[in-house]
Amino acid sequence: MDEEPATSWIALGGCVVAAALAFVACSAGGSTVCPAIGWSNALVVELADDWSRLEGGSLRIECSSRCGYLIHEDGPSTDEDALTVPLGRGREVFQLDMTAPDAVVVTVLAADGTELAEVDADLDWHRVGGSEDCGGPHEATVVVPAA
DSSP states (O other): OTHHHHHHHHHHHHHHHHHHHHHHHHHHSOOOOOOSOOOOEEEEEEEOTTOOOOTTOEEEEEESSOOOSEEETTSOEESSSEEEEEOOSSEEEEEESSOOOSEEEEEEEOTTSOEEEEEEEEOOOEEOSSBTTTBOOEEEEEEEOOO
16 A cells, blocks of 8 residues: 555656656757747738729739738638739728738729729738747738829
8 A cells, every 4th residue: 555655656756857857848949939820911902092982893913923822801712813802992901821922913993894003012011910030920001092
């Protein structure tokens, strides 16, 4: 019967030693530990204030380099490098996977498909979450002036 309490103490001691070794091993490197998650980057497209309301208009986004997976907040998505969506509020948000293209071409289309404006925009991405060491979501905004 005396052996059972000793076995418990040995097991507890082994757990303490293992935990201490794990703690020392993790802290010895001094490197940043990042959560194992992904994120998406947001591309915001706004029509300038001097645009008149566009009934039935649409907005087309085309990436000059790889866009990755493009998702529009109200529905359609594509793994192509272009996406056309209905233009509703004059401000549309597109989620990209973890890519951040250097430039996009934004085209505003009338209800009949006529091109009203086209902007070839270099994107200025800024961090909106995460950290410099671990990465995280970025956002870029394109303002389309009235034609």
